[in-house]
Amino acid sequence: MNARLAPLCGVTDYVLRELCFEQGCEQACTEMISAMGYLCAPNQRAVQELMIRGPKETRLAVQLFGRDPDTVAEAAKRMEALGRFDSIDLNMGCPAHKIAPSGEGCGLMRVPEIAEAMMRKTVQAVRLPVTVKMRLGWDHEHLNATDLAKRAQDAGISEITVHGRTREQQYSGEADWEEIARVAECVEIPVFGNGDIWDGETALRRKRESGVAGVVIGRGAMGNPWIFREIGQLSRGECPTPVTAEERFHMIEEHYRRLLAWKPEAIAVREMRKHIGWYLKGLRGAAQIRAEVNRAERPEEVRETLARFREALREEA
Numbered sequence: 001m002n003a004r005l006a007p008l009c010g011v012t013d014y015v016l017r018e019l020c021f022e023q024g025c026e027q028a029c030t031e032m033i034s035a036m037g038y039l040c041a042p043n044q045r046a047v048q049e050l051m052i053r054g055p056k057e058t059r060l061a062v063q064l065f066g067r068d069p070d071t072v073a074e075a076a077k078r079m080e081a082l083g084r085f086d087s088i089d090l091n092m093g094c095p096a097h098k099i100a101p102s103g104e105g106c107g108l109m110r111v112p113e114i115a116e117a118m119m120r121k122t123v124q125a126v127r128l129p130v131t132v133k134m135r136l137g138w139d140h141e142h143l144n145a146t147d148l149a150k151r152a153q154d155a156g157i158s159e160i161t162v163h164g165r166t167r168e169q170q171y172s173g174e175a176d177w178e179e180i181a182r183v184a185e186c187v188e189i190p191v192f193g194n195g196d197i198w199d200g201e202t203a204l205r206r207k208r209e210s211g212v213a214g215v216v217i218g219r220g221a222m223g224n225p226w227i228f229r230e231i232g233q234l235s236r237g238e239c240p241t242p243v244t245a246e247e248r249f250h251m252i253e254e255h256y257r258r259l260l261a262w263k264p265e266a267i268a269v270r271e272m273r274k275h276i277g278w279y280l281k282g283l284r285g286a287a288q289i290r291a292e293v294n295r296a297e298r299p300e301e302v303r304e305t306l307a308r309f310r311e312a313l314r315e316e317a
């Protein structure tokens with residue numbers, strides 16, 4: 001079953017993406033990159049970091065956002081020239097206040113003619129496959145994902161990912177997989193479903209019931225890259241291997257080691273806090289350990305705190 005990792009800005013850097021690939025993720029996407037920002041300052045460190053492709057990333061799309069079709073098409077052309085990415089993804093789903101109201105991200109769903117022009121121009125500008133990630137619409141009075149999907153198909157877009165919420169919903173409520181199924185039905189190109197997949201069973205059920213080509217998982221992979229292993233095992237008819245506490249600690253160590261090898265210590269310590277919180281979620285006593293980890297300034301302090309917690313859990317077991 002085709003299970004992909006969704007872009008989550010501030011979360012799915014190349015280190016986390018590689019950990020997901022190691023567990024069976026089939027494709028990932030960079031965090032969203034401003035087309036204008038890239039064209040104006042292609043060598044800016046923050047942009048370059050977003051564009052890293054790890055050696056274990058077997059299929060990686062680069063995601064662009066912007067409001068002007070020519071700017072986005074030009075940025076796509078330059079991204080293609082780097083020879084680093086397998087496809088170009090256009091962001092038509094971001095709901096953020098700094099993005100959508102100004103006509104970028106999900107704001108493009110309010111101006112389908114511009115969205116269509118962006119898709120056409122980008123497809124014409126590059127040889128790589130161009131894909132689109134969208135929501136169901138701006139709000140429930142304007143559910144136009146099927147219209148945009150048809151426009152995408154006509155424009156030569158290769159695949160579509162649909163997050164089953166509107167912009168107005170942001171991340172509240174539940175993803176509407178019936179609407180996703182409607183989009184999948186109205187076009188011939190592959191449609192991938194996205195929203196609220198927290199475990200392997202749900203992934204398989206959503207795919208089966210909605211008729212999508214595959215699923216795209218975002219928050220469900222935070223602290224749980226094993227979700228891809230679980231999906232793989234269930235797809236092959238195998239019993240999923242439970243994730244043990246020991247495995248979680250190993251994963252934290254490995255994640256930490258890779259992040260420290262890449263980023264300055266203070267940044268790695270800060271960034272790792274949220275990941276540790278997610279990895280430990282559900283373990284008894286995790287809240288207190290999380291608070292301690294959040295106060296620690298050095299990796300050694302964090303390791304010590306985790307070692308204590310690990311020992312306590314072992315004794316309990």
Ligand SMILES: Cc1cc2nc3c(=O)[nH]c(=O)nc-3n(C[C@H](O)[C@H](O)[C@H](O)COP(=O)(O)O)c2cc1C
Nearest residue numbers: 006007008009031032133163195196197217218219
């Ligand atoms: C913290 C965060 C950052 C996100 N960043 C991006 C992004 O850069 N590009 C994008 O297309 N979607 C982004 N999304 C949306 C996710 O890719 C996904 O569509 C959404 O979280 C629903 O899927 P899920 O329920 O599996 O998390 C982001 C979501 C979150 C929570």
